[in-house]
Amino acid sequence: MGSDxxxxxxxxxxxxxWYLSSRGFLILKKHFTSRFGEIDIIAKEGAQIVFVExxxxxxxxxxxxxxxxxxxxxxxxxxxxxxxxxxxxIENFRIxxxxxxxxxxxxxxxxxxxxAQFDPINF
Numbered sequence: 001m002g003s004d005x006x007x008x009x010x011x012x013x014x015x016x017x018w019y020l021s022s023r024g025f026l027i028l029k030k031h032f033t034s035r036f037g038e039i040d041i042i043a044k045e046g047a048q049i050v051f052v053e054x055x056x057x058x059x060x061x062x063x064x065x066x067x068x069x070x071x072x073x074x075x076x077x078x079x080x081x082x083x084x085x086x087x088x089x090i091e092n093f094r095i096x097x098x099x100x101x102x103x104x105x106x107x108x109x110x111x112x113x114x115x116a117q118f119d120p121i122n123f
Contacts, residue, residue: 012056013040016098019111025050036079041098049093051081056100065099066114 017027025043032039041052053073055065077095085093097114104110 008056008058009054012100013054015056015100015109015111016052016054017041019098019113020052023113032080032084034080034083036083037076039077039080039084042084047092049085049090051077051084051093051095053077053095053097054100055097057102059102065101066097066112069097 013030017030020041020043021027025045027041027043028049029042030040032042039051040054043050043052053069055068057065081093081095084090094116096116099110099112099114101110101112102108
């Protein structure tokens with residue numbers, strides 16, 4: 001059994017995959033890992049491959065989930081994505097972020113989908 005943070009992260013990734021699938025994305029892979037890091041979800045929307053970073057917060061005490069993607073996390077994502085695209089010959093891609101946090105009503109979630117969040121070449 002993993003840590004609470006890992007369990008929360010896995011739960012958030014399941015919600016994000018459901019959310020994306022319900023909007024027409026085809027989920028290709030979850031938890032792609034390389035020596036550089038991990039990509040939470042690799043999906044396809046139309047002809048474009050979408051690399052998705054998922055951030056989940058159960059409380060907003062430490063700010064919004066988006067705020068936890070710092071420069072170092074972006075660099076790891078960039079290296080991991082480049083490892084994947086060079087291995088698989090992908091040219092048409094983007095990087096999205098899906099965040100999950102408490103909603104305004106008890107028991108509700110707020111899901112935000114930020115498309116093309118990072119420039120893949122110049123993070």
